[in-house]
Amino acid sequence: MPELPDIEVFKRYLEAVSLHKKIKNVDVKNKKALEGISTRKLKENLKGKEFLAAFRHGKNMFVKMDDDFLLFHFGMTGRLKYFKDIEKTPEHTRILFSFTNGYHLAYVSMRMLGKVMMVKEPQQYIKQQKLGPDVLMIDKKEFIEKMKGRRGVIKSALMNQQIFAGIGNVYSDEALFQARMHPKTEVKELTEKQLADLFDNIKETLEKAIDVQADPGRMPSHFVIPHRRGDGLCPRDGKKLEKVKVNQRSAYVCPQCQKISG
């Protein structure tokens, strides 16, 4: 379930449980989860080493090794799980890192839409993928600059990882709901003030989500996230949320409080 907040939680989890632990073995259970490196090479590369540090860029997590980085992409269904008893290996574990302390870290990915790879230089990878800056690393001014002169609808722009990276389907909906903005609003119709307000709501939404460990059920009641799969009602006015298609993805909108401006 990974967008920026989820990846941030994974990153903190990995830091907490598995930094500086010697890797005893790497078990690639599905080689399609690897990109650009063979199972043999990956094992060769990681055995005897340790995870030294982790950082996140958008929805990507980079883990520093000696002289390169392990890159985790979580797709739509990826996650990490640290555990001891090998019998308790989670279902859909695609890659299993085992440490000399007897514990394991599983890269779990049901739908196999994510990838694990090795990269030499994260900044070069980010550039090559044409990823924009991490959305939590930019300020209001930069946000407005990046939006200016853009065609198309706001939800698509928010989800476009090349403008800035990190926001996906659910959190774009949430930020737009908080800003009382319809996802199909044309970017060019938005005033600077509206963009500034949207930016504030994006930050607030993402930071709150990180606070609650990206657990939708723990989001405060004025957020729409717990309602989209819950009662389906707008937490502000109790109106039924509408499901509309934007960018081939489903967006949840309160027809009452999210109007198309312009």
Next chain:
DNA sequence: AGTACCACCTGACGGC
């Protein structure tokens, strides 16, 4: 530059 459509995958759910 944006958008539409398809593909990659697996699983859950509802309708017949």
Next chain:
DNA sequence: TGCCGTCAGGTGGTAC
């Protein structure tokens, strides 16, 4: 019970 379509918090390629 079984089959089928649809949908799902992501991303990449192609064509317009």
